[in-house]
Amino acid sequence: MHDCHKDFFHTKGLKNTPTRDWVYHTLTHKALTAEDVYLALLKQKKKIVFSTIYRILEQFSEHGITERLFLDNENKTRYQLKEEHDDHVHQLICTQCHEVVNLSTCPVEGLTQDIQKASNFKIVYHQLRFYGLCQKCRA
């Protein structure tokens, strides 16, 4: 069995199982639905059921391995690999192929304090998302 992420899973308190490994390897910089993952694994002849996929993806999200994303015109959850280090989100999202590019800098860092003061909200995190078409999908 694959064990290239054995330690990685173990540090999260997760067992290193084949299904978990398959799902993990399916995830990319694109934001995938549970069905996308299912179909990708089906194509590779990996047998897995939807409930397992959902359970794994939800665990991944709880442990900060993945992140949930919703697009405005569909009623389903997409999951994308999450950058380890930070809890706020700055990304470019292609609305056609669902590729996600993480922005390295936080352009609104300084703003949070100001807005917090002005609004009386206790701000916990923020998301800055730019939507559009990636280079490929512009064709």
Added chain:
Amino acid sequence: MHDCHKDFFHTKGLKNTPTRDWVYHTLTHKALTAEDVYLALLKQKKKIVFSTIYRILEQFSEHGITERLFLDNENKTRYQLKEEHDDHVHQLICTQCHEVVNLSTCPVEGLTQDIQKASNFKIVYHQLRFYGLCQKCRA
């Protein structure tokens, strides 16, 4: 029958019906689910079915009257009144009561061009959302 929004609906090509008016009056600065709307109207003894609510909310969203919003920990669509004028979104959202405060300024206006150039994306719109607890919910 209410007709305070008669002209408003007509300019959108929508008939001025009681149900549409009820749903419209239910919407606020909070982001509500279809069920929230249903329950609010039930409480006012207004009889309406879910399919009608969904149809109206989707129409409102198509016509820019409302806007869809997803929270990270629930799998359902929320609808909020949308500011007429702009297509991008800058808001403060209370994760507990779902109050939404629209920010008047766009703090990332200048950035879009830069990111577009650096990324080769054709950026169509963006969303900047700060999540936290509003003054009431902090108590």
Added chain:
DNA sequence: GTAGATGCAAATTTTTTGCATTTAG
């Protein structure tokens, strides 16, 4: 009168749950 709106019931889609069995550590 007619296009659009609604109610109702049924279907679809997405996600979750219970439980018996299996497996990683």
Added chain:
DNA sequence: CTAAATGCAAAAAATTTGCATCTAC
């Protein structure tokens, strides 16, 4: 050996659709 993970089937939750009837204009 034990807690966690999986498969399977069934249920639940959210949303959509078809169609007959009704209503705004």
